[in-house]
Amino acid sequence: MVKQKTIQNEVSLTGVGLHTGKEVKMTFKPAPVNNGYTFVRVDLEGSPVIEADANYVVNTQRGTNLEKLGVKIQTSEHVLAAFVGCDVDNVIIELNESEPPIMDGSSKFFVEAIEKAGIVEQEAERCYYVVKEVISFADEATGSEILVMPADDYQVTTMVDFGTKVLGTQNATLKNIADFKTEISDARTFSFLHELETLLDNGLIKGGDLNNAIVYVDKEISEKTMNNLKVAFGKEKISVKPNGILDNLTLHYPNEAARHKLLDVIGDLALIGTRIKGKVIANKPGHFVNTQFAKKLSKIIKIEQKNQVPVYDLNAEPLMDIHQIMNTLPHRPPFLFVDRIIEMSDSHVVGLKNVTMNESFFVGHFPEAPVMPGVIIVEAMAQTGGILVLSTVPDPENYLTFFMKIDNVKFKHKVLPGDTLIFKCDLITPIRRGICHMQAKAYANGKLVAEAELMAQIAKKS
Template sequence: MYTKQHTIKAPVTVEGVGIHTGAISKMVFLPAEENHGYKFQRVDIEGQPIVDCDVDNVVDVSRGTTIEQDGARVNTVEHVLAALVGLQIDNVLIQIDGPEPPIMEGSSIKFVEALMEVGIEEQSMLRNFFEVPEGVFYKEDDRKVEIAALPLNDYRLTVMVDYNSPVLGSQHAALNNIEDFASEIASSRTFCFLHEVEALRKANLIKGGNFNNAIVVVDQVVNQETLDELAELFELPSVEVAEEGILNNVELRHPNEPARHKLLDMVGDLALVGRPIKGQILAARPGHAANVAFARKLKSLMLKSARKNVPTFDPQQQAVYDINQIEELLPHRYPFRLVDKITEITDKYVIGVKNVTINEEFFMGHFPSNPVMPGVLQIEAMGQTGGILVLNSVDNPSNYWTYFVGVEECKFRKMVVPGDTLVIKCELLMPIRRGIAKMKGQAFVGDKLVTEAIMTASLVKKDNNA
């Protein structure tokens, strides 16, 4: 699996009919910056609203997964998202001029081919994996659905389907290496049973469905009259039933193509968790409703795990660097010394502590009747803590200066007041190269995130001859 984030090298366009809406749409994949994720943009709607690919935005799971945000809706997103996950693309903006992505020929392969044609580009930041920390289980007794996620330092999926059908029987499909998605899974087409076609039509679905973009499984005896009706329904000269029970003699691409397509759907639906996953996924009889319910369960655990990663402060914990040792590392002096101790440091992150008291000099002029720590000084405290992390990466750190050269995505979420203890965590987002370090800084009071930002620092060797 890739360790760094990726986008595409250039825009690429696909066009076609949506399987359920029957609407023709043009869809353009655009490169996106780091940490952008997957987003659709309805360019045919006033204001061109953005729809984040997030499980919280799912509004319908009838024969496909539909997302909606701020009144803008995108139907049947799973095949597009599966292609992106399967190619390990992290950041892309998908502009679409209609309500539904084109079904193409019923799988993800045309999206995969288009994306591979323009190429995939590595970005600087590390991928923010959600590593399944423990067994996660989902069950629907009435439909005999079972899904589990188990810890694994990789992304693997195994799917079993059993439709109690003499045509399909029980099928299994597995994806043991995400790099095999394009060759083993992406071309597997969507399918339905013949007895479902009429019901889907009555539900105002599959308006764009035909034998070129879906497999229709015949699991009952069909007379010529029914075949003639189907031919008229799909505007074809004639319709036949193949020996293996597939309507109109459509040849399967794999003996277990339906199971592989169910796996494809699950890859796309689980993309809505919002982060690339590391874990073993095992699923029996999955469908969009179950996939989305399981994705919600994973996201809830992901958010819970993130809260568990809030650094804690034990006043009795021995400091890794105390105030005297910090003075040897940093050139800052009163009143701009804003780190009191370092409690933990590795090659990837550092945790520092800043005690905020009413005796701070800045309280004399910053809201003296309502003392609040200036946000810029919270950023400075994070910068100094991050500076120690950067200096810890070199031999003889006293021979270097650390200058912060960029601050992005800064948010102040809660006021910091006298009596608070700021616990600051700075974590590298990529390896330090050529003296440039990019890190995520977060400041907490208790378990509450008060400030966060992405910071870039430059490590410069001192000119001792100056």
């Protein structure tokens, strides 16, 4: 069990915003469990809070920008990446401007501040989303694609190709998030000269200088552009190095661009709001495709959490095998639809059925395209619940179970031969006079396939 973490003490940094050029003070503060990452605009009336949530992304031009009720946070990704990379779950990020300081264009100084503040464990358990199948998002316009596949830990690989000679194809991989500080955190943001010209013409990157952005020169520099760059960066002289980089900035890594893109992916995917156990592969990533993927994955996670898909060790010794079930239930094949009881308490029971092709109902229920009948699924859930109610009497073999009522039945997915059905029945009210009122759910392949409110009564055999 991994516990949630926050910082021990508050810590502040000051600098300028890359695009606003405004001096900004940013303070990290400890946060309670399940807080996640929250930005607070202390310069605005009421100190409004903006959660780091993919659904608040409004713009991805030159950074990931959030907005909630008209309150904005710009270029959030480098700060968020630092907290994920430092294994911190909960933190309050106070700002007196809309944009965090750019510092050197990486997450390095944020990581140092977090380490200075100290990291402490909290009481609550950390929640993970365990990836069970490939989930992807593609942007056909740009050819960018990002996907996540099953893996034991959170891993990220980025592949970039900008189609220029000065910056060819590059790859970067982070196999263990613990290596973020040493391998990724100091990878700086970058831009191409043609992008820089547009940004300067539109009055952006007011806080930029040659110490916080790598500039790849992908075209000849005109005298006008050279003069504009001198003014923008406050330099008397600007030159192009043999490796195609503006001025005398030295790369930290030959593939620093790919590493920074990986940093951006980690920061943008922090907006999912849940830790991931899976391997992310991003081809030509960018803030748009990253955040669209974050929105998609966040939605999938929320649906699964709402359905509360249970996870059980199906290889473990069952609480009741088929022989013990037949000693309790009056049902017999071909109308016995529970193979095992996995778990049971005073208020719930969990059962299992392996659906095979030789089930009697497949003989007539679409034999050319077999689908388990919904009424049989409901009956199987009821039989599982019957185990629970019969466990309250000393001689269950002398009782029968009868339906009294079925409400709010919903069928969500097909159940096919080869599926393993998990039935979970929870009491809605305590069992009285042999009457059981329960909420029953059936799961297969990690999805909720059916649910219903069931009421049944046990009665002694006449």
